[in-house]
Amino acid sequence: MENKVKVCVENLNVHYGEKQALFDVCMDINQNEITALIGPSGCGKSTFLRCLNRMNDVIDICKVEGSIKIDGQNIYDKDIQVEKLRERVGMVFQKPNPFPKSIFENVAYGPRIHGLAKDKTELEEIVHTSLKKAAIFDEVKDRLDETGTSLSGGQQQRLCIARAISVNPDVILMDEPCSALDPIATAKIEALMEDLKKEYTIIIVTHSMQQAARVSKKTGFFHLGNLIEVNDTETIFSTPANDKTLDYVTGRFG
């Protein structure tokens, strides 16, 4: 059974000033699936991800061409409100970046801004469920007033995941969410993704082949700004069409 296409990327070209970071990327991403993006460092995975919630708008020198349709609507259209888009497309960054506020406030930030909770109990409800979903609730439930930056790196990353899912996005972009985590926390996050994909569409950048193989349905391989190949994860890891992909997944370069 093939899922419905959620995100449709066509002829995406991205420049940072003079330097081109992505070349003519075309890719379909299915709903309720986990799509993994792999590739050597500096090949443009983060850049690609940041195009999907228009995070690159923040960078002055970054120019994006091409079209990205989410549910058939081009997100680079003039009449798209970028704040609404980002509410629907959540993001977890490569480096954990909790706000210097309390743990509770970190998670309550999004719901507050978008007015998702009618009163205090509802807000608490949202915060608690988000923390639970991100597998960090048990560790922080007694110290929700402490600042988010006092947590360890891995805890901070899970806090950021909780923050991202607190506004119930459709799509979640994760940029190496497990790079700072131990195997147990990683397993928790992977279980979480497994869980989340029932409701959300997840795109994850990872440097771990095993992780891509474990969690994703489809995998895309980037190299030097080109999307070399995208296919079912099993195919990518067993019989990829491109030699470069084979070299990369078997660890011969990268």
Next chain:
Amino acid sequence: MGLITFFLLVLFAITSFYLGYFRSNRVRVIEKQRPFSLDKYYGYYLAIWSVVPAVIILFAILIFDGFIVKNYVLSEFYSQGIDQSEISLLFTQIENTRNGIKLFNSEDEIIVNAVNKLNYIEGIFEITSIITVFSVSSLFLLYGYRKINLNFDARLIVEKFILIGFFLCSLIAILVTVGIIFSLLYETVRFFSQVPILDFLFGTNWSPQRAFVRDAADAADIENAFGAVPLFSGTFLIAFIAMCVSIPVGLLTAIYMSEYAKSSVRNTAKPIIEILAGIPTVVYGFFAVITIAPFIRSLGGSIGLDVSSESALAAGLVMGIMIIPFVSSLSDDVISSVPQSLREGSYAMGATKSETIKKVIIPAALPGIIGSFLLAVSRAIGETMIVVMAAGLVANLTANPLEASTTITTQIVVILIGDQEFDSPKTMSAFALGLTLFVMTLILNFIALRVVKKYTEKYE
């Protein structure tokens, strides 16, 4: 002896440096092994040994030699039983004669003798001190030199020495502060022995010029002349007006500059704003008197208000303008140093730019922003010239910003201008005012520190 000694010392230090440098080099060659530290550290090590004790001795000599010389020259006068004040007068005459200033008694035999004696002892002192300094230095140098061997870590010792240097520097700032406090304190205590402290702190009438006469009949008058409340209120009023201008304008400028302005705009606008801080305060005073005050007057007149030509409002407004760059420049720096990743985290949640600024950036930058406010407040409280020119000198207990007013600093200036008897209560009241100002800013700082600590949001 100053210049020669100085050059000799520098020469000595350089020689010692190379001595250490080459010694370490030789050790390396002979032992065929790398010493603990780099060669230059052995050089520094020896330079320190040769110079630091010398400098300490020199200082000691500097402090004591005047005393010894004086005693030696005057010893025979002491034995003659001439009284103290006459002796010090005599010594001044001797010194003056020596320096070629002709006095009525320059030809006196005693004076001529004494001058010869003075020249003689100072000559001896010069030579002996140079000899002592350099022989002691050489001893230390020798000691240091002999310690250099393969297992001796000069780097650590140089490091320790640098640490001591830093410590001494910070000590200087603290000692100066303490010194200032004590000099103020001394005069203030004398002042309060004549004027009761409660009258000073809570009295509402300030007219120190009335306190000239000091006989019994005027005693009551003295007590009534030094009520500083009008000055406190004036200071706070004007500072408050100034802050009402500079905080909003400065903060919003800072936010615009750091978050919204293109870098080309920022690069031109920022220096221009900072020029405001470089304009002499007298010029601001002109501006207040010639432009702002008449403007306020006519504006007030047109709505039927009576505005005096010198007003706290004019002074406060102009002072506020002067302080804007203090707030904006500092706040701009702290806001810009909030990491970009926090902004992105907020945008990624779907927050708008202004929400991000309000909820993430300002809270994260708050300690620095409050710091800039504090700096601005202390500038406002300490500012004198604008007030002198634009707000008047009349101590006038009022909360009405349209009337003339005066501040603590202004009154200090007024009191100390011109010839003063240094023990009249009027003069001493300036010190009491100074100390009060000092204590006030101290309390302000303390409160602000507590506030900042409470609301600090730490980011990495």
